[in-house]
Amino acid sequence: MKSITLLPNSHKGLKIIMIHFPFDEEIKNHIKLLPEVKWSQTLKSFYTKDSISNRNLLYKHIRLKHWFVDYNKLKKQVIPSSKTTAKLVLPVLSKNLGLELSNFKRWLQQKRLSDNTVNTYVEVTAFFLRYAILKKTENYSVKLIEQFNYDFIFKENKSVSYQNQCINGIKKFLLFRGVEIELSNIKRPKKEKQLPSVLSVDEVKAIFNNITNLKHKTLLSLLYSAGLRIGEALNLKIDNIDSKRMLIHIKQAKGKKDRYTLLSHSFLKLLRAYYLAYKPKDFLFEGQNGKKYSNASAQAVLKKSVQNTKINKKVTLHTLRHSFATHLLENGTDIRYIQELLGHSSPKTTMIYTHVSQTSLKNIKNPFDEL
Structure with a gap:
């Protein structure tokens, strides 16, 4: 069965x-x-x-x-029944609109957008087109987009970033269709400015010491030791590791950019042990049938290890990258070098780590101590 x-x-x-x-x-x-x-x-x-x-x-x-x-x-995760407003039920796309959506996807791919961006834009556009069917209209006006924005995003309490993705996806679809519409009047909410969650060095050690599986330990150690996004780590191939120059070559990462980042001597020992045990052929971390490893599996391993170490912070795979950058800054690394290692286009993005660095905060003299 x-x-x-x-x-x-x-x-x-x-x-x-x-x-x-x-x-x-x-x-x-x-x-x-x-x-x-x-x-x-x-x-x-x-x-x-x-x-x-x-x-x-x-x-x-x-x-x-x-x-x-x-x-x-x-x-184990029971959903309580709710007597609140009925959920918005969207009709199924017609065959013609489904075909047009497929053409839209190919059009986006030709623009060389990332796979994640393409899939997100197609998904949100599909929701919008289904909403238009619900409203029995093919007039994709600003008013309809605002109604969709309220009914599908605001009332459903979806995130600000998702709301902006929806508007961007609809804009691209209208451009693809050759429809001229003024979307600048649609108010976009400002994304919440939240400081990243950062682990201490001792907390990172505790998490890694709690992982017994060699593949899992190697993958998560790579995220921290090189400051990688999970997608960058899973896309790595064996020849991207340059052990002579102690560098890792990240190819076509976010923004279609190549860069180099650090290869730790301690991590290299762990990597060699992993390589001998698993003998990957193409991707450095392979899942079933030689395909790329799943980031969902990596997140599950991290979550379990965090629970076992009784760390009460919200920890994701990206937290390891944040912690790498913060610890470099606390050790005196110039912010410009950190920017290059992380692959940030603007130094403004990297500057967020100055707000979470213990070193910079410790250097500030508290006026209460003068009382």
Whole structure:
């Protein structure tokens, strides 16, 4: 019997259900029949928004094929029933609009946008087009976009960054269609300026000491020791490691830029032990069938280790990159070098670490001490 596992997770500020299964064309095609199920390039998984109705829909849809559904992890996260305003239910796209959306995706790809950006713009545009069908209009006016903005984003309490992505995606679609519309009047909320969560050196040590699996330990150690984004680490190939110059070559990262970052001597010992044990052939970190490793698996490992060390901070894979930059700054590294290592286009982005650096804060004399 074929088996499918349903797992709780979060994506773009929403609670979701990830749909995991060994690659199988029949399962994939059956899952895609559900209009609310999406594919996430970031998670490398099919998913849908977590709700009671979507859980029931998934169970019934999968059981139509008499396949086994493992939903034990979902049982632990019970969703209370709500008597609030009914959720906005969007109709399915017509075949013609689905085809146009496919053409729009190819158009975006020709603009050499990143895969994540392309997938996000296509996803939010699909929601907008379905909303237009709900409103029985093909007039994509500023008024319709503002209504969509309120009903689909504001009332659903979606993040500011997601709201801006929606507006950007719709703008690109209208440009693709050759529709002239003035979107500058649509007010965009300012993104919250939040300082990154940073781990101490002792906390980083504790997390790594709590990981026994060699592959997991090597991957997470790489994120911290080189200050990498998870996507950059998973895209690394064996020949990107330059042990003679003690550098790591990051190719075509965010903004389509190449850069070099540090290769730690201590990490290199760990990397060599990992290489001998796993013998990757193409990507440095391989998952099943020689494909790239999943960042969802890496996040799960980190989460478990953080829980075991009883660290009460919110820790993600990106926290390791933030901690790398902050610790460099506290050790006296020039901010311009940190900017180059992280691959930031502007020094303003890197300057955020001056706000979380213990060294810079310790040098400030508190006036209360003078009383």
